[in-house]
Amino acid sequence: MMTLPRHHRGFTLIELIMVIVISGIMAAVVGVFIRHPVEGYMDLSRRAELVDAAESALRLMARDVRRALPNSIRCDPDCSNGTAIELINSIAGVRYRSEPPGTPDQRLSFTSPDTAFNAVGVFSNISKPFTSSGERLVIYNLGAAGADAYDETTGVITPAALSFSIDADPAPPAGSGAEDRITLSGAGHLFPFQSPRQRLFLIDGPISYICNSASGHLRRYSGYSLQATQPVPPGVGGVPLARHVSNCRFSYSAGTATRAGLVTLALTLTDSGESVRLLHQMHVDNVP
Numbered sequence: 001m002m003t004l005p006r007h008h009r010g011f012t013l014i015e016l017i018m019v020i021v022i023s024g025i026m027a028a029v030v031g032v033f034i035r036h037p038v039e040g041y042m043d044l045s046r047r048a049e050l051v052d053a054a055e056s057a058l059r060l061m062a063r064d065v066r067r068a069l070p071n072s073i074r075c076d077p078d079c080s081n082g083t084a085i086e087l088i089n090s091i092a093g094v095r096y097r098s099e100p101p102g103t104p105d106q107r108l109s110f111t112s113p114d115t116a117f118n119a120v121g122v123f124s125n126i127s128k129p130f131t132s133s134g135e136r137l138v139i140y141n142l143g144a145a146g147a148d149a150y151d152e153t154t155g156v157i158t159p160a161a162l163s164f165s166i167d168a169d170p171a172p173p174a175g176s177g178a179e180d181r182i183t184l185s186g187a188g189h190l191f192p193f194q195s196p197r198q199r200l201f202l203i204d205g206p207i208s209y210i211c212n213s214a215s216g217h218l219r220r221y222s223g224y225s226l227q228a229t230q231p232v233p234p235g236v237g238g239v240p241l242a243r244h245v246s247n248c249r250f251s252y253s254a255g256t257a258t259r260a261g262l263v264t265l266a267l268t269l270t271d272s273g274e275s276v277r278l279l280h281q282m283h284v285d286n287v288p
């Protein structure tokens with residue numbers, strides 16, 4: 001006797017629709033619970049990136065501020081809540097020889113232009129013999145009229161056209177240890193003021209940080225010449241340090257005889273509704 005094949009039944013249209021509806025409901029329920037953790041993770045990642053960017057920019061600014069020539073920090077427009085800050089970068093510093101021991105030729109003269117003198121000790125951070133290629137020497141910068149390194153007519157800074165070299169003195173004063181000798185070209189230079197601590201600085205030029213919240217950038221500018229008034233912008237291309245800048249405030253409180261100067265750097269970054277604001281304060285040397 002022949003057996004007829006059994007017919008296999010599939011899903012009906014109603015069953016398929018019910019499965020789709022139930023799956024959609026379950027997906028919606030699961031999405032409600034997953035959405036907030038995912039959004040929280042994305043917000044946290046974005047916030048961490050903003051903090052890292054702001055912290056990196058402020059660390060670089062703080063490094064330059066700490067190395068600045070004393071009394072060379074200035075802000076636009078009034079150093080209370082400016083968006084631009086400028087300083088003169090100091091490469092190295094020593095004490096110059098102005099008193100015995102040593103021969104008169106080894107001591108710096110403040111009565112007539114001098115062409116060669118000794119440092120008490122040696123310069124660090126430079127390779128010797130050293131020949132200037134845009135670097136300058138500064139003594140007793142007060143950052144004020146008559147003693148301002150930004151104003152080359154005051155004489156506290158060597159002229160841009162004056163070259164000089166630095167090398168070890170082969171015959172330093174007896175018992176004084178190693179000393180470097182600074183030799184100036186041509187007729188030399190007359191520094192108008194003596195530093196109470198005999199401090200001599202080697203500088204290589206100004207640096208500016210300018211914040212533009214309209215474009216959302218903080219930029220670092222260098223490689224331009226000293227100018228009596230702060231140029232904003234300096235006229236050369238700047239290096240971007242941070243994006244998404246929505247606000248910044250740079251201020252400087254000049255030092256006095258009893259306290260150091262104080263620089264305050266505040267930077268706010270904003271991206272997709274997330275904002276972070278970091279503030280750095282640092283004391284700076286104001287003893288010339």
